[in-house]
Amino acid sequence: MRLRRIFFRIVMAGYTENELADDLNQQEYRYGFVTDIASDVAPAGLDEQVIRWISEKKKEPQWLLEFRLKAFEVWKSMVEPEWAHVAYQKPDFQAISYYAAPKQSKKYESWDDVDPEMKETMTKLGISFEEQQRLTGVAVDFVMDSVSVGTSFKAKLAELGIVFCSFSEAVQEHPDLVKKYLGSVVPMTDNFYAALNSAVFSDGSFCYIPKGVRCPMELSTYFRINAGGTGQFERTLVVADESSYVSYLEGCTAPQRDENQLHAAVVELVVLDQAEIKYSTVQNWYPGDKEGKGGVFNFVTKRGMCETQAKISWTQVETGSAVTWKYPSCILKGDGSIGEFYSVAVTNNFQQADTGTKMIHLGKNTKSTIISKGISAGKSQNSYRGLVQIHAQAENARNFSQCDSLLMGSECGAHTFPYIECKNAGAQIEHEATTSKIGEDQLFYCQQRGISEEKAISLIVNGYCKEVLNQLPMEFAVEAQKLLSISLEGSVG
């Protein structure tokens, strides 16, 4: 809605303090609208039949159906992880519908053919076609519930040999690439949710950047859960071939609902020699209401594999979801590869987040940087959990970690769980951690200069997160700043 519109306006015009003031005046979750489109929903429950139904619905090749069925077998033998510092009512996996497609099976010839209601949704999200037309530099793939509705700028990207499309489309059009890399970074056996996703994923995004190509624009996907009683299980696969570069953005919203919705995504990044992927996420799933009712369970597995001198930079701004369980990680397999993780996680009211990263150093001269900023307000719990693992053969590996926590109020919690496993004596590992409380003195100082309390909090918090926000592409950073302000409104005093 409004936020997204601002995002685009900024591209063209520039942003004023008044707009910020307007935004600050709005307190409630603003993506909480439900789009009334007849959905093609699978019956609730999960068994082999449902998986076959999904696969058939998507006209998938036999190998993919087998992949799913195998994953389902694996999943059945697994139990939900309980080690995270979160407490919630476990989802009833037989009460969820695993597939919800907007009912309109034919392929759109042009955007004029798109269901007006769906267009309305996109307008609310600020990514209507009209606005897209005016934009340069951002290509958007829009995933509503589980099916990707449209991808723009395809032609321009195609000239460079870049593939950017929905996952289903990739399965049809580029089966070799999908077959080669699917599950290569996050195997189906990896964890409970990854196995579940592998069995039932319905759509997502696929991206391939050919050798030596520097993608000229930010590629962006928007995810939205719409249908009630459904889960979202999208799959993202980004492959950067040798010496290529891509910056990929991902945004998430979900409508306000009383029940908890499950989101269990898998993101795999494959970064070949000397290539680089910059992956930015602004996650704003519905966090539940002020009493902690409803909200999205965000159980996501994200991991990238770096070959020689390859680089992955994860940046995430997490303001949404009732429960977050998410550790975007890097396997630094190739010599000289680099992994970076920049994170801001905000929790307010009854939100719980257990998030961080894993940096697995396998290659020589590998480097990783972790900057994590947690902000807790209300009665929320915010945990950083990170693993730095240096294997014996990883000569001269280096890691720097900085984990800061900011507390607002006295009923919230901030926790840090750093794990360091080092099997090579030549490694250099640094870890810094701070915990601070938002200062009454800082607030008073700002207010004495005429700045309202809400705006002062926003200033202080954005200053605190600056190192991370600076990693985001400019337009995204402005949006993220506003989200931070909105998430923390009314949390002091």
Next chain:
Amino acid sequence: MLEIKALHASINGTEILKGLNLTVRAGEVHAIMGPNGAGKSTLASVLAGKEDYEIISGEIVFEGKDLLELSVEERAREGVFLAFQYPVEIPGVSNVNFLKTAMNEIREHRGLPALSAKEFLSLVKEKSALVELDASLASRAVNEGFSGGEKKRNEIFQMAMLEPKLAVLDETDSGLDIDALRIVAQGVNTLKTSDNATLVITHYQRLLDYIVPDFVHVLFDGKIVKTGGKELALELEEKGYDWIKS
């Protein structure tokens, strides 16, 4: 401009101000002097609206408005500026961004349009020269890693930018060497007009060599016990506060 009548204020149940009266007119510079614990900083905090202090009785009228009814930011927007004794650090927030936010809030309150980036930056250049503040400090985070002198000069720089009606300088001279003191005082003097007023709170007389007050008040045990011209400050310096106490 400012009228304080029979003001009683306490913190954590301890009464600090015990019937303070003070009148400040536009164009005047007043100095408040007094020994430690007399209530000088309490007066500054109460004027700014710090919540820790409880007003027991009395009134403060500022430009015809009941100051005690206004929030901290409303007072600031009405033109009350406090130069802090211990300026606060705000990591990651640039001085420029901080000031721009403050200025635009104040301008909006006064019905003025927001400044353009160009206007703002030329103002920054002009005003920072006034207190000989290195231009690079303007782009650094608010007071972060500033020396004591830089912090105080930054306060006066902010004052120059925000153009308050009433500036309250709380022990601005503390921790300043003589050069910094001269620069700070020069800044304050330059900003003085017939429309604004300054309240200089200080323990020592030396700041008043540079900022010449129209009135000197001696605050003792929560009340103003003596008022005079600038010569009173010299007399105090010579005789010490015991002279007042006895």
